[in-house]
Every structure is written in C-alpha cells, then in structure tokens.
Amino acid sequence: MIKTDIKLLLVEDDPPLGAALHEALSRQGYVTKLAASGAAALSAASDETFDLVLQDVRLPDADGLDVLSEILALQPNCHALVMTGQATVEMAVRAMKLGAFDFITKPFPVDVLLMKLERLLGVRSMEKKLADLSGVSDPRSRIITRSPAMQGVLDSIAVVAASEASLLLLGESGTGKELLAEAVHAMSLRSRGPLVRVNCAAIPENLIEAELFGVDKGAYTGADRSRPGYLELAHGGTLFLDELGELTPAVQAKLLRALGERTATRVGGTAAHRLDFRLVCATNRDLDAMVAKRQFREDLYYRVNVVSLSIPPLRDRREDIPLLAAHFIALFAKERQARIRLTPEALEGLLRLNWPGNVRQLANLVEQLSVLYPGQQILQRHIPRPVPDGRQVGTLFEKVEVGMPLKEALAEFERRYIERVLAATGGRKGRCAEILGLSRQALWDKLREHDSLAGDRGMTAM
16 A cells, blocks of 8 residues: 555664665655654654654664654654664563554564554554544643643543532642643533633732622612623533632632522622532642631632642653643744744753743743744753752842841741842743742732832832
C-alpha cells in the first residue's frame, strides 16, 4: 500500500543504514526525513509535524530514548517505533513508558520493519476513528500533561464530575484551576446548562453582594431595574467561584445561607429565588489557616469542601514543560503567522526556571518570545534568569534589625520581600501577585498596609 501523506522522522546515526532505510521507506510512499543525531532530530521535530518516528536508541550526541521523550513532548500525536542493537527488558519498559508503540532489534529484515509500521498505522487509524465516533473529545484533553501527578488529578475529575458534590480546587495561581472547572462541567450531567464563572477577587468589595445575589429595582440610587445575580444565572448548570478566599465575612455568611436553603434573596428584595446549580470553588489561599484565624467561616468551608483536589505546581511536573511550550508555540504561531523554534539549550533553560507563575507564566513567556523574535530560533540567552526564590530569603532576614518585636520584624521582612519580588518583575503587580500566591486585591491590601512603614524607602514607586 502506497502512503503519500504519512510523514516519518527517521533518527539513525549510521550513514549506510540510514540511507538504506530512507530509500526503502521512501519507495513505500512514506515522506521520510532523516536525522543523524539527537540535535538534528529535535530541530526537525521543532520545525515540522510528523505522524511517525523511527528512533535509534544509540546516538552520537544523546541518549536516543531521551531524544524520543522530547520529540513526543513536542508532538504528542506522533507515534513511535524504537530501533536497538541490544534489546533488554529494561530498555523495552522504558521505551513503552515514554510512549513508544513497539521496538525492533537490529539487524532486521526490511519486511519486518514495514510490517511493524503497518501495525502502528493501524493503531493510529483506529484512534482517529474512535475520536470521530465519539462526537466530542474528552474535555480533559485541554489539560496538556504527561505528569503522573496531573494524570491522577484528571482521573479524579472524571469520577467527581459524575456526582453533584461541591468541589474545591486548591493550587497556586496559574496551575489551571479554571480549565479543570470547565472539564468538570463539561463531563457532568449539567453540561447542557450554563457554566457561570465568577472571579471573587476581581469584583470590588462594595459590589460583590449585588453581583452574586442580584438586585431588586429601587434597592439603591441608580437601581432602575431588577437583575439576577450570578447564583441565579447558574440555574441548571455550574457555578464556578474562583478566588473564594477573598470573600468578605458578610458575603460568606449570606453565601452559606443561600447554599443551605438553595435560595437567594436579591439586594433590596424580600422574595426568595430558587437555586439549582453545581458548585465548584477554587483558591490559592490556605483555607485551613484562614479558618483557624477566623478569616473564613468554618461552616462555609465544610459546605464547599465536600471533595477537594490539589493541583500540582509546574515546578513539580517539569516533564510537562516541553509539551506545554510546544502547545503555546503552535498557538501563538497561528496568531502571528510566524513560528519560533526552541533550541535544546533554550529548552534546558526553561526546565531550570522556578515557574512561580506556573502554566500562565510559561504561556506569557512563550507569547513574549513570539512577539520579540517572530520566526526565529530561540537561544539560551533569550530565556530569562530565574526570579529570586526561597533560597535567597536568608539575605532578607539579615537586614531585619535585632531587637525588633517579633510582629514588627515579620512585617519588615514581608515588606522587604515584596520589594524584591516587585523589583524582579519590573513593578508588574499582577506578576508579583502570582509569585507571592496572592490575588491582586490581596497584594494591594499588603501595599497599603506597609505604606506607612515604607515612607520614602521605595514602596510608593511600586
């Protein structure tokens, strides 16, 4: 059978064997690209899209299976077959864990290779047919990952989505909590209803009650008509409350009552409006600590925390960085009609970063590189140096005067640390808030709180 549209990346460093395989595969109709080293293979995988990869294990400049791992990270839809001169059980297990379909031991007849490739194409075709027959893809497929920890979260999402239990998503800013909330809604029995998203930190304190519960006509000056709040708008669907920890005590109390009675009373009204929604909440704050400090109601905490899932930060799933980087490169290439290309050294630079802003920070960096260097090769010098992390905190302690009361010393340390992070981020408060694990509103509160201490020492410039 002649293949005219199957692109195959052949990674083989032995010139005679590479040339012979290239000729044999080309005669069979495979559009074949030969790479004689790991660097050449990664360069090809960064520039072109392949359907199959035929990968040699021994390469002059790299471990072939490490190269394969990076290729599959760049191209998750590519299917792999591994070639080796010394097949072992350990090697086979490692290759399969990386995503290889099968392996073939050298030397081998070309007919055996072609048969294995035919089987691989059959699996590829079946996967495509199953995806077409399903009508819609798995909503979890939007969460791009190879991390076992993140895969565990996705498996839990599938189980939780089938229930009506309230779900609390915990994790740092930028880890993908909103995407997971969308997946829960899409996989639930309420998927035909609305998904109402509310960022509690983005709504001014004096408006949050009206936005959540709605307003009756005449409730206050300017309220010339009645309008429902987010709780009513989520009827029949899912209500996603992001940054839950930012709610004021008064709103927490009213929300608790609404969840218990399944009704909401609008601001200025007396009628109780029936509520019917599935509740998903998210926060990057430590609600247990807030409950202990009486900053968050314990009864509301147990109401929203029927099931909780902790989302791992990007630094704990570094195997996802090449995969996510490739996704964002392709995404921004469509917008700008120019695709940047990561060198292996640049990719190493990405892997060394601390990623306090998580996936959102990675997306921001790739977009920045796409704007600054459209269509160019990204080198290691283009990758920023890591933002100061916890290992550098000790120098800040040295600047706190001995003899201060503990409360003042902690306040001084906090102020100095915020100064450092703001300086490292060029004064961008949104970026600073992500690194500190705070909402923008919480950062503003901290800045106001420390303003009296700062005086002319630089805080006002932030």
